[in-house]
Amino acid sequence: MSKPTPRRAALSLAPALALAALAAPALAQSWPSQPIRLVVPFAPGGTTDLIARLVATPLGESLGQPVVVENRPGAGATLGSLQVAQSPPDGHVLVLSSIASHAIAPALYSNVRYDALTDFTHVALLSLNPSVIVAHPRLGPADMADLARRHREDGRGLDMASSGAGSSNHLLIVRLGQILGKELNHIPFRGAGPAMTAVIGGQVPLMSDSLPSAAAHIRQGSVRALATSGEARHPAFPEVPTLREAGFDLVTSSWFGLSAPARLPASVTDRLSREVLAVLARPEVQSRFAEFGGTPGTLDPAGFTQFVASELARWEPVVRESGAKPD
Amino acid sequence: MELLIDNLAHGFSVALSLKNLSFALLGALIGTAIGVLPGIGPVATISLLLPITFGQEATTAIIMLAGIYYGAQYGGSTTAILLNLPGEVSSVVTTLEGYKMARNGRAGAALATAALGSFFAGSVATILVAASGPLLTQIALSFGPADYFSLMLLGLVIACVLAQGSILKAIGMVVVGVALGLVGTDVQTGQQRFTFGIPELSDGLGFAAIAMGMFGIAEIILNLERPEAREVLKTEVGKLWLTKEEFKRATPSVLRGTLLGSALGILPGGGASLAAFGAYMMERKMSKGRHLFGQGAIEGVAGPEAANNAAAQTSFIPLLTLGIPSNAVMALMVGALIIQGIQPGPRMVEAQPDLFWGLIASMWIGNVMLLVINLPMIGMWVKLLQVPYKYLYPAILVFCSIGVYSINNNVFDVYTTILFAVFGYMCSKLKMEPAPLLIGFVLGPMMEEHLRRAMLLSRGDWIVFVERPISATMLGIAAFALALMLLPNMRKGKDAAMAG
Structure with missing residues (x-):
């Protein structure tokens, strides 16, 4: 007794795939038919x-x-x-x-x-x-220059949270560390929500987050936006400089x-x-x-x-x- | 205070509109239904229903979704008590005493306790949300990774101390549970652990699959081999209502459960499951009926059921006051709000008073509705036990399969369930309780995550765990409990109490 496994199902799809490729022109005329x-x-x-x-x-x-x-x-x-x-x-x-x-x-x-x-x-x-670098309003740095200075002076480097290991926000932290010449202490979380909680609660002073999920907290003032990672300033947050303007040659979205x-x-x-x-x-x-x-x-x-x-x-x-x- | 009353009055005026009222009822009904159906939990349901809410007003949409969530807490206890099927993490502990009560012919009393306890806890928690949400959020925010770790360690230690039978087997099951919980992608490094290159395992094993297999399906296999037990359940339905004596025993448990549940619900990542575990442990240690645990103690149903419903309500506090989702259901609520063009956040109370106060008022109304839906249905649910098993069991298996499949739309989860059904059957034969395993499975990975995060933040300095007062207190209690367990006299006393 053998049960169809996903992989086997995929293999059995292969001939169907080839057929579909042959039948493509006919299909295209009626697309979308379902x-x-x-x-x-x-x-x-x-x-x-x-x-x-x-x-x-x-x-x-x-x-x-x-x-x-x-x-x-x-x-x-x-x-x-x-x-x-x-x-x-x-x-x-x-x-x-x-x-x-x-x-x-x-x-x-x-x-x-x-x-x-x-x-x-x-x-x-x-x-x-774009991503945005946010900081705890009291415990975190005031701007990107302050961040760089504090990171240099603190022998152990600054802590920075992200929504998870291997996320684009994490990789932004890696790139920032490369530009600063010293690794930031990356604190990964299970999703942006818990990470933002830790920043607002003052457990971690900094975070790299995607702008959509951080926007409400920035408007509220529960975190401070230090820089966005786009080509140009974001229209919704015209007062927040880009990383490039702040002296970090880094554009990423x-x-x-x-x-x-x-x-x-x-x-x-x-x-x-x-x-x-x-x-x-x-x-x-x-x-x-x-x-x-x-x-x-x-x-x-x-x-x-x-x-x-x-x-x-x-x-x-x-x-x-x-x-x-x-x- | 006056302002609060004004606000609540405004909330009720919103919630009592015919439209909102009917959607609250619809939510509560759907919630009860999916709670009763094993496997299909509120996360799966809300995500399926999310698109329907696009066309509705934001307040109406959230009222309905919230109804589904706390409705499921009511419904979930029904299958846990009657069929030993915990559809959700929070109803695992309800199976322990509830199912035993059902086997003793007290299914009606157990269901009534669950419904009344949930109602009371839900009402208290709703008032709490209204009165002191923002303040409570501040307290929850002060919990750091070290504090979380110590809290969960305490939970695990107590799970071992209070397990039935052999303590060694209980520890073994907790450890196996923790190991199973570690399967998947490591949060800190992105490394895949124990996945054997199978992509389906990279998000870890599913809770529903393990719970369903080890509790429900294993129980079915066990029942099939002892025909005499079936007859007992079939004939003895028992009285549907609580006796005076039972009422007296359940009341203090409900009060304790409500308090603990309200507190734990606010903690991000905690929520209903942690609250139910905590309440069960507390009842087992503190209640007058603690010597009856293991044979169907009503305290073991009343406490956890009150706690999980209280926590389900208070877990809205971080969402409504900070815009932070404390669990997967709340994350879906954030999504529903964002689709409506509302950014959940601290300003929601001022910016969306209709939504905020309307939701709070609707929670209370919803709890009343659930009580009205559930109490008269107890007789009907209990009749379910009289359905011949040759019809009931295939039906349960079908619903379990659909439920488990629907979580990720993936057959892999169904295979996992089958595997754990076999494992659960073996465990039962070896007299190993599945509950400590599930507690380990849920708490283990969270504990590891917080431990390593605390160490990352302290640069590897262990002192953080005793430096912080919250953490130090928890560790102190855990050490005390462990010491009690290791003292031979105490062990004897505990076993004697168990036997009696």
């Missing part, structure tokens, strides 16, 4: 999930078929991504790709069973979200995109990219993104694919340097 599954490889409620849901509804309207968000969390966002990589490229299964699953995880985990570039058709960049299995028919890719960009250009979508502290993307499929490749190349050495390399 509801589209958008796999979000994170739990519901987080930033990734919010972005997916914000885009899914209007996208479904303009495509004429509902886009159904399906949460498939696990293994640093790689489980859901793998599922999509192994799905038929008929345009009815998409994945919410992100810096976690398509730039950091491939360098971080040795058992990732997909290639972030060749196993996907990258369709559109949805959102770029977490990003979210829309990807499909490899060999998606070009006609489907084009149509999907066009519709997504149209949705992102809508004023109401733009204003919702702005509330999260995100910037809607404008890249076409070729541009986004190139972007993913550059991100992969960029984070691999940082992950190696961070010591967050498992196995």
